[in-house]
Ligand SMILES: [Fe+2]
């Protein structure tokens with residue numbers, strides 16, 4: 488049997504420059520994330536334990552996927568035609584839950600330990616008397632990093648591998664032949680799986696001792712009847728703690744940001760002005776609403792501040808004529824005067840008719856920032872003209888604000904891409920030039936460019 492004969496998964500991939508925080512959810516979901524170069528070459532792998540140790544060991548701020556990955560050279564990889572026994576051997580010697588499947592130098596799939604395990608388990612069930620396969624399967628079961636318990640239909644434990652001994656703090660000799668004890672706090676899915684004959688994967692299971700396991704339950708079916716269950720599991724307590732920490736720090740960040748707002752009315756307006764995701768039909772020029780983001784304006788402002796913070800760490804604020812305070816205030820107030828239509832998912836509208844002409848909300852936002860919040864003149868200029876093209880600006884627009892206006896428009900556009908199009912963005916700053924690499928599901932916006940903040944020159948880059 489070969490690798491291509493068993494179930495493989497679509498690999499989850501990231502750019503080498505992805506931040507550690509942005510990797511967390513992908514790693515939590517799958518346990519392993521592949522780092523690819525711009526040309527699609529496999530650079531390395533990030534596992535949950537690698538990420539956790541990077542995050543908890545106070546890894547330098549701004550560290551990226553590339554800094555913490557296990558390099559591709561030190562990883563085993565297989566091809567679609569690799570023999571499954573050879574692939575299984577790699578799991579014995581490596582601590583990754585999935586192995587990359589590479590064909591002609593390109594990552595084509597990810598082979599999970601589980602698929603190999605299930606294949607060999609069914610081999611055991613279907614080839615009784617075949618000593619070689621049985622022996623081989625047992626060696627593999629016993630070398631797994633995941634805990635494995637095999638239970639027959641009477642709930643008697645038939646296999647208890649060394650990883651299960653370690654995770655359950657029990658001896659196989661004491662458990663094999665005994666009736667299985669349900670250690671989860673809640674009702675175990677064993678009974679459902681036994682009855683329905685359908686597998687259940689990644690069941691998050693809190694234990695009575697405070698740990699959290701992720702458990703797979705796979706029925707062993709022979710002649711249409713469930714003969715038992717293979718239960719595989721691993722400890723995800725650290726990942727769950729990390730997830731809780733991340734959620735907490737997101738909440739804290741949210742509260743901290745709300746504190747920077749002038750008052751609760753500004754917060755209320757931002758949180759109750761929706762933004763929409765849509766599908767554009769180039770033939771009719773109409774859009775169909777696909778998602779309503781109720782607090783869209785709030786998210787837009789937060790994302791714009793994040794983009795600005797990223798540019799700040801890359802040195803943008805050391806440029807003459809760029810003021811952090813002016814930009815932060817401009818971002819907070821720039822869309823505060825926006826009047827959004829109330830649209831529903833599935834509704835098709837003409838965007839030119841449904842949405843207000845952008846310079847109108849810009850002027851209203853500038854009036855609000857000026858009259859109610861007494862913001863400085865530079866902030867008001869920037870807000871009032873954030874939707875104007877350069878050749879449409881009034882003659883008295885202060886020329887010294889041009890670099891900041893260009894930067895505000897860039898940040899505003901990138902935040903819209905993050906908020907409304909789930910874009911992936913990478914930024915570089917070199918002198919007065921900002922390079923933007925943007926990728927998202929909307930091909931019209933899938934472009935990379937260089938903008939010179941001093942001259943206004945913009946060049947589109949051809950990057951695949
Ligand atoms: Fe705007």
Ligand SMILES: [Fe+2]
Nearest residue numbers: 787821822899
């Ligand atoms: Fe905006």
